[in-house]
Amino acid sequence: xxxxxxxxxxxxxxxxxxxxxxxxxxxxxxxxxxxxxxxxxxxxxxxxxxxxxxxxxxxxxxxxxxxxxxxxxxxxxxxxxxxxxxxxxxxxxxxxxxxxxxxxxxxxxxxxxxxxxxxxxxxxxxxxxxxxxxxxxxxxxxxxxxxxxxxxxxxxxxxxxxxxxxxxxxxxxxxxxxxxxxxxxxxxxxxxxxxxxxxxxxxxxxxxxxxxxxxxxxxxxxxxxxxxxxxxxxxxxxxxxxxxxxxxxxxxxxxxxxxxxxxxxxxxxxxxxxxxxxxxxxxxxxxxxxxxxxxxxxxxxxxxxxxxxxxxxxxxxxxxxxxxxxxxxxxxxxxxxxxxxxxxxxxxxxxxxxxxxxxxxxxxxxxxxxxxxxxxxxxxxxxxxxxxxxxxxxxxxxxxxxxxxxxxxxxxxxxxxxxxxxxxxxxxxxxxxxxxxxxxxxxxxxxxxxxxxxxxxxxxxxxxxxxxxxxxxxxxxxxxxxxxxxxxxxxxxxxxxxxxxxxxxxxxxxxxxxxxxxxxxxxxxxxxxxxxxxxxxxxxxxxxxxxxxxxxxxxxxxxxxxxxxxxxxxxxxxxxxxxxxxxxxxxxxxxxxxxxxxxxxxxxxxxxxxxxxxxxxxxxxxxxxxxxxxxxxxxxxxxxxxxxxxxxxxxxxxxxxxxxxxxxxxxxxxxxxxxxxxxxxxxxxxxxxxxxxxxxxxxxxxxxxxxxxxxxxxxxxxxxxxxxxxxxxxxxxxxxxxxxxxxxxxxxxxxxxxxxxxxxxxxxxxxxxxxxxxxxxx
Amino acid sequence: xxxxxxxxxxxxxxxxxxxxxxxxxxxxxxxxxxxxxxxxxxxxxxxxxxxxxxxxxxxxxxxxxxxxxxxxxxxxxxxxxxxxxxxxxxxxxxxxxxxxxxxxxxxxxxxxxxxxxxxxxxxxxxxxxxxxxxxxxxxxxxxxx
Numbered sequence: 001x002x003x004x005x006x007x008x009x010x011x012x013x014x015x016x017x018x019x020x021x022x023x024x025x026x027x028x029x030x031x032x033x034x035x036x037x038x039x040x041x042x043x044x045x046x047x048x049x050x051x052x053x054x055x056x057x058x059x060x061x062x063x064x065x066x067x068x069x070x071x072x073x074x075x076x077x078x079x080x081x082x083x084x085x086x087x088x089x090x091x092x093x094x095x096x097x098x099x100x101x102x103x104x105x106x107x108x109x110x111x112x113x114x115x116x117x118x119x120x121x122x123x124x125x126x127x128x129x130x131x132x133x134x135x136x137x138x139x140x141x142x143x144x145x146x147x148x149x150x151x152x153x154x155x156x157x158x159x160x161x162x163x164x165x166x167x168x169x170x171x172x173x174x175x176x177x178x179x180x181x182x183x184x185x186x187x188x189x190x191x192x193x194x195x196x197x198x199x200x201x202x203x204x205x206x207x208x209x210x211x212x213x214x215x216x217x218x219x220x221x222x223x224x225x226x227x228x229x230x231x232x233x234x235x236x237x238x239x240x241x242x243x244x245x246x247x248x249x250x251x252x253x254x255x256x257x258x259x260x261x262x263x264x265x266x267x268x269x270x271x272x273x274x275x276x277x278x279x280x281x282x283x284x285x286x287x288x289x290x291x292x293x294x295x296x297x298x299x300x301x302x303x304x305x306x307x308x309x310x311x312x313x314x315x316x317x318x319x320x321x322x323x324x325x326x327x328x329x330x331x332x333x334x335x336x337x338x339x340x341x342x343x344x345x346x347x348x349x350x351x352x353x354x355x356x357x358x359x360x361x362x363x364x365x366x367x368x369x370x371x372x373x374x375x376x377x378x379x380x381x382x383x384x385x386x387x388x389x390x391x392x393x394x395x396x397x398x399x400x401x402x403x404x405x406x407x408x409x410x411x412x413x414x415x416x417x418x419x420x421x422x423x424x425x426x427x428x429x430x431x432x433x434x435x436x437x438x439x440x441x442x443x444x445x446x447x448x449x450x451x452x453x454x455x456x457x458x459x460x461x462x463x464x465x466x467x468x469x470x471x472x473x474x475x476x477x478x479x480x481x482x483x484x485x486x487x488x489x490x491x492x493x494x495x496x497x498x499x500x501x502x503x504x505x506x507x508x509x510x511x512x513x514x515x516x517x518x519x520x521x522x523x524x525x526x527x528x529x530x531x532x533x534x535x536x537x538x539x540x541x542x543x544x545x546x547x548x549x550x551x552x553x554x555x556x557x558x559x560x561x562x563x564x565x566x567x568x569x570x571x572x573x574x575x576x577x578x579x580x581x582x583x584x585x586x587x588x589x590x591x592x593x594x595x596x597x598x599x600x601x602x603x604x605x606x607x608x609x610x611x612x613x614x615x616x617x618x619x620x621x622x623x624x625x626x627x628x629x630x631x632x633x634x635x636x637x638x639x640x641x642x643x644x645x646x647x648x649x650x651x652x653x654x655x656x657x658x659x660x661x662x663x664x665x666x667x668x669x670x671x672x673x674x675x676x677x678x679x680x681x682x683x684x685x686x687x688x689x690x691x692x693x694x695x696x697x698x699x700x701x702x703x704x705x706x707x708x709x710x711x712x713x714x715x716x717x718x719x720x721x722x723x724x725x726x727x728x729x730x731x732x733x734x735x736x737x738x739x740x741x742x743x744x745x746x747x748x749x750x751x752x753x754x755x756x757x758x759x760x761x762x763x764x765x766x767x768x769x770x771x772x773x774x775x776x777x778x
Numbered sequence: 779x780x781x782x783x784x785x786x787x788x789x790x791x792x793x794x795x796x797x798x799x800x801x802x803x804x805x806x807x808x809x810x811x812x813x814x815x816x817x818x819x820x821x822x823x824x825x826x827x828x829x830x831x832x833x834x835x836x837x838x839x840x841x842x843x844x845x846x847x848x849x850x851x852x853x854x855x856x857x858x859x860x861x862x863x864x865x866x867x868x869x870x871x872x873x874x875x876x877x878x879x880x881x882x883x884x885x886x887x888x889x890x891x892x893x894x895x896x897x898x899x900x901x902x903x904x905x906x907x908x909x910x911x912x913x914x915x916x917x918x919x920x921x922x923x
Contacts, residue, residue, distance in 0.1 A: 087878060087879055087880065090880055091877075091878055122886075125877075126873070126877065126883070126884050127849075127887075128849045128870060128873070128884070129870075129873070129874060129877065206874070208874070209874050209877075209878055210878065212871065212874045212875040212878045212879075213875060213878055213879050
C-alpha cells in the first residue's frame with residue numbers, strides 16, 4: 001500500500017525530489033484495516049453464535065416435544081389397558097355366568113329343557129351374538145339356542161378338557177365353515193348328581209367381539225388390541241379395521257412374569273406379527289389362561305411431534321435465512337461504510353499531500369522551497385555525519401535579474417526563473433537537489449562531492465547552461481549567474497554556516513565581475529564581514545547625513561576660466577573616516593540605496609549652484625553622475641523636474657553625466673530616456689568615453705552636449721601614441737558634432753599642453769583642481 | 779275405459795302400479811305403539827336412538843322399551859335401514875361393541891309381528907315395528923316426522 005502510494009506520487013510529480021517529510025501513511029492506512037478485520041471476525045462470530053443458539057433451542061424443543069409425545073403414548077397405553085382388561089374380564093364373566101346358569105339347571109333338574117327355559121327367562125346372552133349348546137356325555141348336541149343339525153363335538157379339545165377338569169375352558173380360535181368368521185368357544189362341564197360327567201354346555205362367540213372396543217380415534221390405524229393365550233396363540237387381534245385370529249406370538253416376551261415384575265412398564269417393541277413398532281403392554285388375566293395386549297404405534301403417536309419437528313425445523317431454517325440475510329445486509333453496509341471512510345481518508349491523504357507539496361515547494365518553479373531545502377540540508381548533514389560523507393552547497397544568484405524584472409516586467413522575470421529552474425534541473429544529476437530560496441536565488445545540493453576540480457566543472461556547466469540565450473516573449477535574453485560554493489564539512493558543519501558561507505562566496509564571485517563562481521575561504525569571510533557592516537551603515541548614512549559632496553572644477557583651456565564643476569559623492573563614515581565612492585557605490589547600486597542617495601546628490605548639487613549664483617559668481621554648470629540603476633529608474637525624469645522646480649535652477653546649468661557603457665546596454669530605451677531628459681532642458685554629458693569603443697554612428701543617435709574623455713585614456717596620452725591618436729580623433733569628432741569635449745584626469749603639465757594643442761575645449765583634473773567640499777569663489 | 783283402444787294408457791297404468799308396488803315394499807314397515815300410548819309421532823332420529831340403545835325415553839320423558847323382531851326377519855332389516863341407514867351387519871357390530879363395553883343390552887326380541895303386537899298390547903311403554911298390513915286396533919301407528 002505504502003509503496004504503491006509513493007510510486008503514484010512519483011508518477012504525478014516527476015520533477016519533485018523525493019520528500020523526506022512524506023506523511024507517515026503506513027500506520028494510518030493499516031490500523032483501520034486491521035481494526036476492520038477484527039470487527040468482521042467479531043461480526044461473523046456473533047452471527048455464528050446466533051445461529052448456534054437458534055439451532056440448539058430448536059433441537060432442544062424438538063427433543064422435548066418428542067420426549068413428551070413418547071411419555072404421553074406410554075401413559076395412554078398404561079391407562080387404556082386398564083379399561084380393556086376390565087372389559088374383557090367382565091365379558092368373560094358374563095359368559096361364564098350364563099354357562100353356570102345352564103350347568104346348574106341341568107345338574108339340579110336333569111332331563112328338563114333348561115336351555116330353552118333359561119333363554120326365555122333372559123338369563124342367556126343375546127342370541128344374535130352368542131350361540132349356546134348343550135351335549136350329552138358322548139358329545140352329542142342335545143339342545144341349542146338355534147335350530148341345529150344333529151352333531152357330535154366329542155372330538156373337540158374343549159370337550160376333552162371338560163372330561164378331565166371342571167372349570168371354564170376357552171378354546172383356540174376356529175373358523176366358522178359357513179361365514180368364515182373366527183369364533184371362540186367357552187365351555188363348562190355338567191355333572192350327574194353323583195359327580196360323573198354328564199355333558200358340557202358351551203357358548204360360541206365371534207372372536208371379534210373381544211376387540212369391538214377398538215376406536216380408531218384412540219388407537220389409530222396401527223395400534224393393536226388383542227387377547228393372547230398363554231399358549232402363545234392370539235385368540236383375536238385388531239389393528240385398525242383388520243381383525244385376525246390364530247397367529248402365534250412370543251408370550252414370554254410380551255407378558256413378563258407378573259411375579260417378577262411388580263409394575264409392568266410400557267415397552268417400545270417391534271411387534272413380531274406385523275413388524276410395527278409400538279408402545280406395548282400386556283397383562284395376564286386372573287383365572288383364565290389369557291392375557292390382554294394393547295399397543296400404540298410409535299409412528300402414529302409421534303406423528304404430531306414429527307409434524308411439529310418439521311415445523312420447528314422450517315421455522316429455524318427461515319430464521320437462519322433471515323439472520324444470514326440481515327448479516328449479509330449489515331456486512332455489505334459496513335463494507336460500504338468502510339469504503340467511504342477509506343475514500344474520505346484517501347481524499348484527506350491526497351489533500352494533505354497537496355498541502356504538503358504547496359508548503360514545501362515553490363509555486364512558480366515547482367522546485368523545493370526554502371523550508372524543504374532547509375530540511376533536506378539538515379538531513380544531508382545528519383547522514384553525511386553518520387556515514388562520514390561529503391557534499392557541497394552551491395549558492396546561485398542571477399546577475400542583473402532585478403533590472404530585467406524592472407524593465408521587461410514581472411511576467412518575463414517569472415518566465416525566466418522557470419526556464420532557469422528547468423535548465424538547472426536538467427543539467428544536474430538525479431541525486432542533486434535544486435531549490436529556490438526566493439527571488440533570483442537558487443541553491444544546489446551536491447551529495448558525495450567536495451573535490452574542487454569536480455565542483456568547478458559543475459559550476460562551469462551551470463554557468464554555460466544559464467549563459468545560453470533565453471527566448472522569452474519574443475525576445476532574446478542573456479543572463480549570467482554568480483555561484484558561491486561551500487563544502488561540508490570543511491566550510492561549515494551546520495546548516496546556517498554552510499548557507500552563509502556559500503552566500504559569501506557568491507558575493508565574492510559577483511564582485512569578481514559576475515558570471516563567475518567562487519569557493520568559500522576564511523579570507524572571504526572577513527571581507528564579507530566588512531561588507532555586511534558597510535551595508536548596514538550605508539542604510540543609515542542618509543538619515544545621519546554622513547554624505548557630502550566634493551566639487552572638482554572644469555577649466556576652459558583657451559579662456560583659462562572656470563566653466564563649471566563636477567559634484568563628487570563622499571561618505572564621512574563615523575569610524576572608517578572618508579569612504580570613496582568605489583568602495584560603497586557598487587553596494588548602494590546593488591541594494592537600490594543609490595536611488596535615494598542619487599536624488600540627494602542632484603538636489604544638493606543644484607542648491608550649491610544656486611548658492612554660487614547668489615554669491616555673485618558667474619553662472620557655471622554643475623555636473624552630476626548617474627549610475628546605471630538610476631538611469632533605469634522609472635521615476636528619474638520626474639525627480640529631476642521636481643528638483644529643478646524646487647531649487648529654481650536654470651536647467652541649462654545642470655549637466656548629467658552618463659557612462660558610455662550604460663548607454664550601450666539597452667540602446668532603444670536609453671535613446672528614449674535621454675530624449676526625455678533633454679526635453680527638460682538639462683545638459684547631457686557622456687562620461688568615461690573611450691573605454692567601450694562606441695561607434696561614431698551610434699553616438700550620433702544620442703542627443704548630448706558634451707563628451708568626457710576617460711581619465712585612463714588621458715593618463716597615457718603623452719606616452720602611448722595610440723591614446724594620443726584616440727584623443728585627437730575624439731576631439732575632431734566632437735568638433736564635427738558640435739559638442740563640448742572635456743578631458744578628465746589631467747594630472748600633468750604635458751597632458752595639459754597636449755590637450756591645448758589638440759584644441760580640447762575643457763579640462764578637469766588634479767593638475768587644475770583637487771576635489772574639495774565647497775569651492776570658494778576666486 | 780277401453781284399454782284395447784288406448785294401449786298407451788294401459789302401459790302407463792301398469793307402470794304406475796309397479797311404481798306403487800315398489801314404493802309400498804319399502805314403506806310397509808310401520809312403527810307402532812300400544813293403542814293406549816300417548817305417543818303419536820317421532821322423528822327417525824328419535825326412533826333410531828331408542829332402538830340403538832342411545833336413549834331410553836320418549837321425548838315426553840316417559841320410559842321407552844324397544845321391541846325387536848328376531849334376527850333374519852325381513853321387517854327387522856328394513857326397519858333399521860329405514861330409520862338409521864344401517865345394514866344388519868352394522869347393527870350387529872353396533873350392539874357387539876355396546877354389549878362388550880357394557881354400555882347397553884339389545885332390545886328384547888319377539889319372534890314376529892304378531893308377537894310384537896301382543897307385547898305392545900300388554901305394555902304401554904313398548905314400541906315396535908310391524909308390517910303395515912298387520913296393523914290393527916290394538917296398536918297405533920307412530921307418524922314419522
